[in-house]
Amino acid sequence: MTHSSRALSVAALARVEGEGAMFVRTRDGVVEEVRLDIYEPPRFFEAFLRGRRYTEPPDITARICGICPVAYQMSACQAIERALGVEIPEPIQLLRRLLYCGEWIESHALHIYLLHAPDFLGYESAIEMAKDHGPIVERGLQLKKSGNEILELIGGRAIHPINVKIGGFFRAPTRAELRPLAERLAWARDAALETVRWVAGFEFPDFEQDYEFVAMRHPEEYAIARGRIVSNRGLDIDVAEFEEHVVETQVPHSTALHARLVERGTYMAGPLARYALNGEQLSPLAREAAAEAGLEAVCRNPFRSIVVRAVETLYACDEALRLIEGYDEPDRPSVDAPPRASVGHGCTEAPRGILYHRYAIDEEGLIAEARITPPTSQNQAQIEDDLRRFVEPRLDLPDDELTRRCEQAIRNYDPCISCATHFLDLKVVRA
């Protein structure tokens, strides 16, 4: 079989959040072009945030993504609170971390069980997978629900929570209200441990890449909602320096901008990056589970991201339990945050990787300028790079099999196209 000229394409990538397509063109066994087409309609958030009150970005930017609204709320709050010079008391910060754990559990369980696992086991969907693996899919759904219960209790609802505000929360839960959550999470922690063991048994393609990993780092905790931005190649910057180091460019085939590190190129954000940079800060239980699953200190095979995602889910359950155990009701649910003319930057670890916000606020408290860089637009160039390297040695595969494998490679990143435009059809052209 010769492949002098070949094109693979997927016009609507399934089991990703949002709308995208994939296109691969090869000639004489060489990949000439790889494109992740993002055709999700643009929604212009940065534009219509101008002129809004400085208190509104947590509610408005949550609407960029129904899967990770808390990430948007947390990055927006951090940016605006930094602009206003407001110090957030530790009990409120810990409550925010607990809320964020809920989103990690919900989003990771969704991706592991409903979006990614069917690739490894050869199903079109989790619903089809459930016909053969009913109890496993049930476990995944209940694990996901455990994350949603945190979001509902602390946030008011699972999608677009209403309880987050600049300065803290509208209302802080009582210790007694958190107690039933702890019982549920004790079950979820066991389910997450089972999840790590389950996904560790999948077959992974032999595909290791030398990535620049970029993640938040904080001296005292596995960074989620605060810290500096670091990489395994020496990047170590304050959040406010993000735009000096990351450039976004627009490409014709995407309504999402592509991000690269200045003079260095593509990089990877998300679970693999966090694990590589901060893995020693995971809880003992999560570290043991990672070791038992065969993960070394750094994982360079993006297909194994599903294992790392499971380890992080376990960690998020463990951490949520710890936070509930040590919960002190804040004296007040929020601190005052009066406006002033200023600029502030925020960055937190969305389930898919770092999410950056910047706001300029005028003296009346109106937003003069907004900038948002979601994780999927940071990973987009790296995904294309992965595809290029992944496809070439596998050109002997038939189109439908190669297409399926490419989709799996894209899902390694849990891409959120709704976020990135603020992703996917596969097309492979072999010429």
Place this chain on the structure above:
Amino acid sequence: MAKPKLAVWKFASCDGCQLSLLDMEDELLAIAGRVEIAHFIEASRAVVRGPYDVSLVEGSITTPGDAERIREVRDSSEVLVTIGACATSGGIQALRNFGDVEEFARMVYAKPEYIATLDRSTAIADHVAVDLELRGCPIDRRQLLEVITALLAGRRPNIPTVSVCQECKRRGTPCVMVTKGEPCLGPVTHAGCGAICPAYGRGCYGCFGPMETPNTESLTRWVGERGMGRRELKLVFRTFNANAPAFREESERQESGR
């Protein structure tokens, strides 16, 4: 008997409303046992050709291509249900309707000429006939479950059209306007969320859009007398349902100073 075919479609949106279907963790597999999930790209690679018995449509129409695609969805669907504020009113992205979309594109994109977009974000019902609307940003998943259950049973779904105020009273939450002087859109907002915001000590911000025949003028007078200026009142109505007629008219009234 063949199972009814369910399709889920996405237009301009955040994916949150279709996620509500996957968020029915206790019911999802049971639903999948009763209906054939024939087209749900976020959840499955498998696509079954239409026609479909029920289509759930998320998102608003913002591109020339989508204005065409929604007609194809309508033609292939027996019952079309719009889910969420984007689909029922145009969503937060309808804020472009009050500005200049070319200016917006220039603010976000270095090469706006690559971007194909309409100058307005509009509801699905502005383009095709809609059989049922589910409000909310996001929708309430219990309401979605009620719609699916009712359609399977062949009865009308029980979706109240009263205001958030009534849900709030039933929940026993002290009124945030009366007790704290907090501005609240509860009196003019469509029920369905369960009156979450007042229960957390904040005023309703109207994410379910206007109720039937809302008296927005009376509400803005009350709030205005307690110190909120017209510019801010305008913004209060210009959020996730900014293009819903009653909210649009009130925000324009505030803007014009009538």
